[in-house]
Amino acid sequence: MSQPMMAAGFVTALLDYVSDRGASREQLLTACGLKAEDLSDQDNRVPVTAYQALIGAAIEATGDTAILLRHTLESRLETMSVVGQIVHSSASLAHSIQQLNRYLHLMAENEGLTGQDRFELLEAVGEVWIVDHLPVFGPDYIGLEASFARFISEFRRSFPDQTFALEMDVTYPPPPHVAEYPDLFQVPVRFGTTRNALRIDPVWISEDTEFEPGNAYAFGVFTRHADALLAELGRSDTIRARIEAQILPDLHAGSLSMDKVARALGMSRQTLYRRLKEEGVTFAEIHDDLRHRMARDYLTARKVSVNETAYLLGFSEASSFVRAFRRWTGQSPTAFRDRAA
Structure with a gap:
């Protein structure tokens, strides 16, 4: 499991937005x-x-917990990623959602999706919903509300005279800026539901409703560029990623054998050492960083205790885990878990 990466365009856009507000x-x-x-x-x-x-x-x-949400509603996806250009040159809503799922990793990689499309266009009992299947834990709700805000803002901007969103269901509790939801989303929102979904006007799945015609050429140009980027990502399989995939199932064992991992990867210890040196990382650093990331995931999800997290990461004593977590984050696991809540 390699470190999830994303397109720099999203970072740049948010950085510009916040800087323009005095930060x-x-x-x-x-x-x-x-x-x-x-x-x-x-x-x-x-x-x-x-x-x-x-x-x-x-x-x-800024002191504004809704800063990402506000930025999303005021920005344009096509200025941050080629995926935005593809979506805007798609033939219909269903077609654009297919492209979002196809090129999702160009925008951001996410380990929470396992063999399932993130977005689903679902029709049931005369209603049409866009369902977001990405699991949401703790502060991750910020990304989810931005995801739905992106759908709403893009359609609000492109089709100002047509209704798009009707209501939202979300699994997370009301956020600190819930009082601003009516003004920002402009649709009713139900919190603490069983799924994350946006109900839209059924007109958007009608065969008579297509996006602006004449974009086939632009669509082809943008998808060829996106396909090249995807191919490049596929070739960037690092030795670090391969090692993480090998040691993750045995992380609870604590001490891991570099010799065993080398054999599993079909190479000698010396070859593995050389490959790691080429990437500027050590086996111990990979092990430590993976423990760090998994610790944050476990504690954010709040499904296991601090002691159980220590065991899952291969620490013989909880006190050793606490010391390591302080080294990684500057705070205790309990404080991090409470803050994530």
């Missing part, structure tokens, strides 16, 4: 661990964790 651009970049050159091209790949850190820094700098 220090340099401080925001420092907070997310990126440099200006990392954002020189919207197709560059940056860690998803960097974007998450930027969101947190943006909220702290």
Whole structure:
């Protein structure tokens, strides 16, 4: 399991938006661990964790917990990613959702989806829903509300005279900025439901409702570029990613054998050491970083205790896990878990 990456265009757009509102651009970049050159091209790949850190820094700098939601409603997807260009040159809503699912990883990789499309266009009992199947835990709701805001804002902007969204169901509880939902979303929202879904006007799945014609050429240009980017991502299978895939099932075992991993990868220990040196990382660093990321995932989901998390990560004692977590994050596992709640 390699570190999830995403398109730099989304980071740049949010960075610009928050900076325009008085926040220090340099401080925001420092907070997310990126440099200006990392954002020189919207197709560059940056860690998803960097974007998450930027969101947190943006909220702290502005005091606005709805800053990402506000940014999403006021921005255009086509300025951040080629996927936006593809969506806008699609033939219909169903076609655009197919493209979103096809090119999802160009925007952002997510480990929560396993063999399932993220978005589903569902028709039932005379109603039409766009269902988002991405699991949402703790503060992840910020990304989900931005996802639905993207659908609403793009259609609101492109078809100002036609109704698109009718209501929303979300699994998360009311956020701190819930009082602003009526003004921002302009549709009723039900919290704590069993799924995340946006109900839309049925006219959008009618055979008579198509997007602006004449975009077939542009659609082909953009999809060829996107396909090339996907192919490039497929070729970027690092030795780090292969090692993480090998050690993840045995993470609870604690001490892991580099020799065993090398054999599983079909190479000698010396070859594995050389490949790691070429990527500028050590086996111990990969193990430690994977423990760190999995610890955050377990504690954010709040489905296991701190002691159980320590066991799942292979720590012989909970106290050792607490010390490691303080080293990773500067806070205790309990404090992190409570804050995520």
